[in-house]
Amino acid sequence: MxxxxxxxxxxxxxxxxxxxxxxxxxxxxxxxxxxxxxxxxxxxxxxxxxxxxxxxxxxxxxxxxxxxxxxxxxxxxxxxxxxxxxxxxxxxxxxxxxxxxxxxxxxxxxxxxxxxxxxxxxxxxxxxxxxxxxxxxxSPFGIDFKRFFNEYLKDCKEKGKDPLTFNIQNAKLNAFTHGSIVSESTLMMTLSDSCEDIRR
Ligand SMILES: [Zn+2]
Structure with missing residues (x-):
């Protein structure tokens, strides 16, 4: 034993x-x-x-x-x-x-x-x-994609952004990194920031 x-x-x-x-x-x-x-x-x-x-x-x-x-x-x-x-x-x-x-x-x-x-x-x-x-x-996506996606949609809605217009390149540039890893929430929010405003 x-x-x-x-x-x-x-x-x-x-x-x-x-x-x-x-x-x-x-x-x-x-x-x-x-x-x-x-x-x-x-x-x-x-x-x-x-x-x-x-x-x-x-x-x-x-x-x-x-x-x-x-x-x-x-x-x-x-x-x-x-x-x-x-x-x-x-x-x-x-x-x-x-x-x-x-x-x-x-x-x-x-x-x-x-x-x-x-x-x-x-x-x-x-x-x-x-x-x-x-x-x-x-991979932050590997953790809980459903939750990530729901948070993302919610954040886009609050910001008045169109969730389908995200720009990975911009999101990457804006992401605040700790070492080489971007946290799930950071990624989610920088992704929503990179979207275009919903036109009224
Ligand atoms: Zn493990």
């Missing part, structure tokens, strides 16, 4: 929240303006898989103290039953290979990514894999 893992999700978040990953698997302090790295934690208030970006935000939002936590104590979000259920504490260097239970050797992943993640003795291999997932597979 394997020994129990006592490291809290919030401790892992605390350790990783201001770090970023380079393409060769090196860990650096997160630098807001840097395009070459991907931040480990994309949005403190919205727990997500640190590889594919999968968010179970609806579930976390069910917590009655969500607003309070997101605003004043985001770290507590990671110890909610909803976050604990959806994010596995994944060992970077496997236990069987002597990997520790320190937050520095643990990473929060969804179940699917946990299964997919490499078992390796070289920490850089693990982070190279994370970097690739984040850079090339992370």
């Amino acid at each position: 394997s020994r129990s893992l006592n490291t809290k999700h919030s401790e892992i978040f605390e350790y990783w929240k201001d770090k970023a990953i380079l393409s060769d698997g090196t860990i650096i302090p997160d630098n807001f303006d840097d395009n070459t790295s991907v931040p480990v934690v994309y949005d403190y208030g919205e727990p997500s898989c640190w590889a594919c970006g999968e968010r179970y935000i609806e579930e976390v939002l069910k917590n009655k103290d969500y607003d309070e936590m997101a605003l004043h104590n985001p770290k507590a979000l990671y110890d909610t039953p909803q976050a604990k259920k959806n994010y596995n504490r994944c060992h970077i260097i496997p236990r069987q290979a002597g990997g520790s239970d320190e937050p520095s050797n643990l990473f929060l992943l969804c179940r699917k990514c946990h299964e997919e993640s490499p078992d390796t003795l070289n920490q850089k291999n693990f982070f190279k894999w994370v970097y690739k997932k984040r850079k090339y597979e992370y």
Whole structure:
């Protein structure tokens, strides 16, 4: 039987929240303006898989103290039953290979990514894999397209924009990026901003 893992999700978040990953698997302090790295934690208030970006935000939002936590104590979000259920504490260097239970050797992943993640003795291999997932597979559209689309239509209506006239090029130029990743809400709003006004 394997020994129990006592490291809290919030401790892992605390350790990783201001770090970023380079393409060769090196860990650096997160630098807001840097395009070459991907931040480990994309949005403190919205727990997500640190590889594919999968968010179970609806579930976390069910917590009655969500607003309070997101605003004043985001770290507590990671110890909610909803976050604990959806994010596995994944060992970077496997236990069987002597990997520790320190937050520095643990990473929060969804179940699917946990299964997919490499078992390796070289920490850089693990982070190279994370970097690739984040850079090339992370898709805000992959999360909840229906919700995204509904929000988009609502936002267009409020702004008096024609939702069919969006201009991807403009939306991209206007998007505020954190590392290389654009948040779902940013994308949604820059997309609606790029639309033409509805003519009366
Ligand atoms: Zn994942």
